[in-house]
Amino acid sequence: MTADHGLTHVDETGAARMVDVSGKAVSVRSAVATGRVLVSDDVVRALRDSTVPKGDALGVARIAGIQAAKRTPDLVPLCHPIAIHGVVVDLDVHDDHVAIRAEVRTADRTGVEMEALTCVSVAALALVDMVKALDPSATITDIRVEEKLGGKTGVWRREGLEA
Amino acid sequence: MTADHGLTHVDETGAARMVDVSGKAVSVRSAVATGRVLVSDDVVRALRDSTVPKGDALGVARIAGIQAAKRTPDLVPLCHPIAIHGVVVDLDVHDDHVAIRAEVRTADRTGVEMEALTCVSVAALALVDMVKALDPSATITDIRVEEKLGGKTGVWRREGLEA
Amino acid sequence: MTADHGLTHVDETGAARMVDVSGKAVSVRSAVATGRVLVSDDVVRALRDSTVPKGDALGVARIAGIQAAKRTPDLVPLCHPIAIHGVVVDLDVHDDHVAIRAEVRTADRTGVEMEALTCVSVAALALVDMVKALDPSATITDIRVEEKLGGKTGVWRREGLEA
Amino acid sequence: MTADHGLTHVDETGAARMVDVSGKAVSVRSAVATGRVLVSDDVVRALRDSTVPKGDALGVARIAGIQAAKRTPDLVPLCHPIAIHGVVVDLDVHDDHVAIRAEVRTADRTGVEMEALTCVSVAALALVDMVKALDPSATITDIRVEEKLGGKTGVWRREGLEA
Amino acid sequence: MTADHGLTHVDETGAARMVDVSGKAVSVRSAVATGRVLVSDDVVRALRDSTVPKGDALGVARIAGIQAAKRTPDLVPLCHPIAIHGVVVDLDVHDDHVAIRAEVRTADRTGVEMEALTCVSVAALALVDMVKALDPSATITDIRVEEKLGGKTGVWRREGLEA
Amino acid sequence: MTADHGLTHVDETGAARMVDVSGKAVSVRSAVATGRVLVSDDVVRALRDSTVPKGDALGVARIAGIQAAKRTPDLVPLCHPIAIHGVVVDLDVHDDHVAIRAEVRTADRTGVEMEALTCVSVAALALVDMVKALDPSATITDIRVEEKLGGKTGVWRREGLEA
Numbered sequence: 001m002t003a004d005h006g007l008t009h010v011d012e013t014g015a016a017r018m019v020d021v022s023g024k025a026v027s028v029r030s031a032v033a034t035g036r037v038l039v040s041d042d043v044v045r046a047l048r049d050s051t052v053p054k055g056d057a058l059g060v061a062r063i064a065g066i067q068a069a070k071r072t073p074d075l076v077p078l079c080h081p082i083a084i085h086g087v088v089v090d091l092d093v094h095d096d097h098v099a100i101r102a103e104v105r106t107a108d109r110t111g112v113e114m115e116a117l118t119c120v121s122v123a124a125l126a127l128v129d130m131v132k133a134l135d136p137s138a139t140i141t142d143i144r145v146e147e148k149l150g151g152k153t154g155v156w157r158r159e160g161l162e163a
Numbered sequence: 164m165t166a167d168h169g170l171t172h173v174d175e176t177g178a179a180r181m182v183d184v185s186g187k188a189v190s191v192r193s194a195v196a197t198g199r200v201l202v203s204d205d206v207v208r209a210l211r212d213s214t215v216p217k218g219d220a221l222g223v224a225r226i227a228g229i230q231a232a233k234r235t236p237d238l239v240p241l242c243h244p245i246a247i248h249g250v251v252v253d254l255d256v257h258d259d260h261v262a263i264r265a266e267v268r269t270a271d272r273t274g275v276e277m278e279a280l281t282c283v284s285v286a287a288l289a290l291v292d293m294v295k296a297l298d299p300s301a302t303i304t305d306i307r308v309e310e311k312l313g314g315k316t317g318v319w320r321r322e323g324l325e326a
Numbered sequence: 327m328t329a330d331h332g333l334t335h336v337d338e339t340g341a342a343r344m345v346d347v348s349g350k351a352v353s354v355r356s357a358v359a360t361g362r363v364l365v366s367d368d369v370v371r372a373l374r375d376s377t378v379p380k381g382d383a384l385g386v387a388r389i390a391g392i393q394a395a396k397r398t399p400d401l402v403p404l405c406h407p408i409a410i411h412g413v414v415v416d417l418d419v420h421d422d423h424v425a426i427r428a429e430v431r432t433a434d435r436t437g438v439e440m441e442a443l444t445c446v447s448v449a450a451l452a453l454v455d456m457v458k459a460l461d462p463s464a465t466i467t468d469i470r471v472e473e474k475l476g477g478k479t480g481v482w483r484r485e486g487l488e489a
Numbered sequence: 490m491t492a493d494h495g496l497t498h499v500d501e502t503g504a505a506r507m508v509d510v511s512g513k514a515v516s517v518r519s520a521v522a523t524g525r526v527l528v529s530d531d532v533v534r535a536l537r538d539s540t541v542p543k544g545d546a547l548g549v550a551r552i553a554g555i556q557a558a559k560r561t562p563d564l565v566p567l568c569h570p571i572a573i574h575g576v577v578v579d580l581d582v583h584d585d586h587v588a589i590r591a592e593v594r595t596a597d598r599t600g601v602e603m604e605a606l607t608c609v610s611v612a613a614l615a616l617v618d619m620v621k622a623l624d625p626s627a628t629i630t631d632i633r634v635e636e637k638l639g640g641k642t643g644v645w646r647r648e649g650l651e652a
Numbered sequence: 653m654t655a656d657h658g659l660t661h662v663d664e665t666g667a668a669r670m671v672d673v674s675g676k677a678v679s680v681r682s683a684v685a686t687g688r689v690l691v692s693d694d695v696v697r698a699l700r701d702s703t704v705p706k707g708d709a710l711g712v713a714r715i716a717g718i719q720a721a722k723r724t725p726d727l728v729p730l731c732h733p734i735a736i737h738g739v740v741v742d743l744d745v746h747d748d749h750v751a752i753r754a755e756v757r758t759a760d761r762t763g764v765e766m767e768a769l770t771c772v773s774v775a776a777l778a779l780v781d782m783v784k785a786l787d788p789s790a791t792i793t794d795i796r797v798e799e800k801l802g803g804k805t806g807v808w809r810r811e812g813l814e815a
Numbered sequence: 816m817t818a819d820h821g822l823t824h825v826d827e828t829g830a831a832r833m834v835d836v837s838g839k840a841v842s843v844r845s846a847v848a849t850g851r852v853l854v855s856d857d858v859v860r861a862l863r864d865s866t867v868p869k870g871d872a873l874g875v876a877r878i879a880g881i882q883a884a885k886r887t888p889d890l891v892p893l894c895h896p897i898a899i900h901g902v903v904v905d906l907d908v909h910d911d912h913v914a915i916r917a918e919v920r921t922a923d924r925t926g927v928e929m930e931a932l933t934c935v936s937v938a939a940l941a942l943v944d945m946v947k948a949l950d951p952s953a954t955i956t957d958i959r960v961e962e963k964l965g966g967k968t969g970v971w972r973r974e975g976l977e978a
Contacts, residue, residue, distance in 0.1 A: 129603050229832070
């Protein structure tokens with residue numbers, strides 16, 4: 001993409017491609033991602049009291065996250081399509097934020113960390129949509145992979161995390 | 164979803180999740196679903212004479228059903244993405260209704276009854292769309308699984324059905 | 327589609343087409359559709375007690391219905407893309423079925439009865455998915471338009487309905 | 490969704506719904522959202538030198554963001570479908586992060602802050618996907634609306650921001 | 653995209669963006685595109701005799717084209733989402749090819765030539781899929797805009813075409 | 816589809832169906848497709864100088880092609896959903912056209928020639944969209960399969976091609 005500086009032939013250095021994984025083994029893999037949505041006191045109260053005007057905000061966010069995990073290859077251009085075999089999304093209401101945690105599992109040829117990150121991100125977006133009338137400043141933050149299991153790499157855990 | 168009665172911690176009882184099937188075996192599975200669209204005499208005549216103004220109603224319904232079967236995990240939030248390996252949709256014009264029957268086959272980790280039901284439902288919706296100018300009262304009815312083969316359950320047939 | 331009986335030239339009689347509505351006026355239109363999912367006593371009990379193992383079945387069905395309403399033109403081949411401006415889905419648990427009712431509103435060039443029917447159908451499919459482990463015989467039935475307002479037709483109500 | 494505590498009739502308090510906006514005026518509206526992806530020195534170097542192995546990371550992220558903005562109503566369950574009329578996504582490589590800024594414009598019935606947030610979030614996800622082989626700890630953070638113009642609210646700016 | 657030659661700041665020259673059209677007027681616009689699929693004698697015979705083994709090839713191609721026209725903004729990254737108001741697709745079987753012609757109409761803010769081209773291209777792809785078992789060499793060719801009406805440009809016709 | 820000449824029972828001859836491949840073996844398969852976009856001198860110059868006003872045209876085309884390859888079963892009605900495991904798209908600017916070449920790989924049950932053709936077609940559409948302001952006559956041409964490897968057929972090469 002950055003490579004055709006006036007040349008006729010497009011130099012493939014820099015050209016986006018979907019890496020070939022057809023030779024990788026099918027194995028059980030999982031990934032955990034987390035994130036947070038910073039919200040106002042009003043939002044925390046409405047979530048705790050189930051009085052968010054647009055409806056059950058945590059339930060909507062959870063389903064949005066699960067559906068987005070399935071749609072990851074449609075959203076992330078170079079992601080491989082993957083047969084997702086299990087998704088759990090947890091939302092925890094804290095005093096000044098909602099913590100989101102997603103665990104995605106598959107038995108396929110590549111890892112599912114992008115699926116877990118997409119799940120958390122879209123759950124966060126859906127949550128913001130549900131509460132934005134109460135708090136237009138809601139902020140999505142700290143979305144990251146915590147842990148990744150399976151495949152050739154084996155176990156990867158974010159530094160500072162203990163098993 | 165129904166579980167956070169004002170509590171800070173979201174009790175996962177009741178929270179929607181996509182059940183983990185990564186441990187299930189890949190095996191050939193199939194499902195048959197059926198349904199009916201009740202239509203007026205005018206519609207039956209137009210279908211039999213191929214004179215529906217919007218075009219070939221049965222053909223459009225059949226393709227809509229096949230495509231919807233592939234999109235089941237996108238429509239049904241907790242459905243697993245599945246590699247559909249075969250779909251046949253039959254439409255039969257009767258004197259006061261159109262009978263729809265879909266058979267879906269896969270070699271994957273979960274059953275395909277939701278795919279068969281989705282196929283019948285969307286074929287029915289597409290059929291209604293084609294004939295609604297002739298009959299705004301067209302009614303979709305009796306959509307159900309008839310038979311399910313494969314997986315750990317083996318054979319399931321709706322009561323009253325014989326093999 | 328049914329028109330090329332061995333002829334070189336495809337006679338357009340019978341060919342599917344998306345009817346031109348660019349000349350129609352933008353106006354507020356709405357449609358109400360209803361349907362039912364017949365379920366076993368076990369399912370009724372689990373819905374009333376919020377103990378469906380896969381999670382909040384009514385909540386998932388409601389969201390699936392709303393999202394499907396937005397995706398109607400993607401599912402129904404000859405449907406026009408429409409800017410949906412409001413959707414409400416109600417689910418009522420009765421002693422032997424769940425009643426579903428959807429109302430869709432728009433300010434656009436065509437009616438939204440297909441959107442309302444799609445909303446009810448996919449809410450029903452999602453509900454079946456949530457309870458199928460408890461009742462593999464669950465049946466979707468009586469999906470139909472009840473009422474349609476706006477546009478050149480004005481008011482249409484299913485016979486037997488009073489305003 | 491949280492409302493059916495064992496009752497037959499589903500109390501609509503708490504039920505998710507798509508709010509009716511058919512009565513709102515069509516007017517020009519815009520929204521700006523920002524966010525950051527924290528990355529390692531290696532990633533910063535590879536972005537600056539255009540040597541990311543999977544290809545042009547910033548270009549892929551930009552396109553992913555634009556496409557996601559168009560797909561917002563598909564991802565966020567209660568979002569209205571909106572005719573997006575313009576999207577600009579900027580990515581700035583800093584010494585320890587990439588700053589993302591999206592501006593979305595429309596002439597429609599509702600604001601586009603969810604579209605701007607979705608644009609930034611998915612651009613960030615795509616960027617993480619491009620660099621995750623170099624830095625599995627990349628973190629998406631501080632995604633928020635900066636400014637919103639048009640509609641009945643007029644101008645909204647995040648506190649601390651000056652025009 | 654091609655602009656960040658090792659610089660920290662991404663120079664926006666060359667960066668993909670969706671051009672703002674919110675200031676353009678809503679008006680009726682249409683576009684006609686054409687294309688051809690070169691096929692073997694066997695395929696021509698099967699199409700004329702309606703004996704293509706996978707089913708009604710022309711019918712499937714027509715519906716695929718109509719649906720793809722609606723999905724243009726999803727496929728073409730910088731295309732504006734547009735409310736398509738009418739689509740007609742014609743397929744003509746000639747002695748060594750199938751001619752495809754699509755006309756798309758809208759009342760919106762931008763032209764619909766990309767929608768017409770996408771309609772022809774995907775109708776062609778679907779046709780190839782239907783006949784590829786008979787002719788693996790089928791070739792899609794000469795896809796181009798013939799005519800474009802409406803908007804500020806007024807009328808545009810490919811050179812050599814007469815009104 | 817062409818089969819119901821006024822008969823009550825729809826004769827399945829001619830009815831579209833998705834052929835059952837559940838019995839086929841999973842094996843590594845690949846396909847190469849090519850195509851060309853004929854463009855004016857102005858476009859060639861702008862592509863070579865990276866001065867296309869809408870942005871990096873070749874980069875956008877490449878990503879559009881990769882994403883479309885993943886969406887093939889959604890676009891081509893009777894195509895099986897396939898787990899694509901690798902995609903490379905090359906674009907070469909020649910003096911009067913841009914040559915496009917796509918190679919798609921999978922380890923699945925059916926060939927990927929439709930995925931390769933779809934990749935080339937949509938890359939071509941996206942390229943036309945990027946340059947249509949400079950050249951409204953741009954023409955997509957000569958899209959065809961060059962080579963297909965794997966599966967029961969083994970190797971297929973377009974006549975005139977040497978390995």
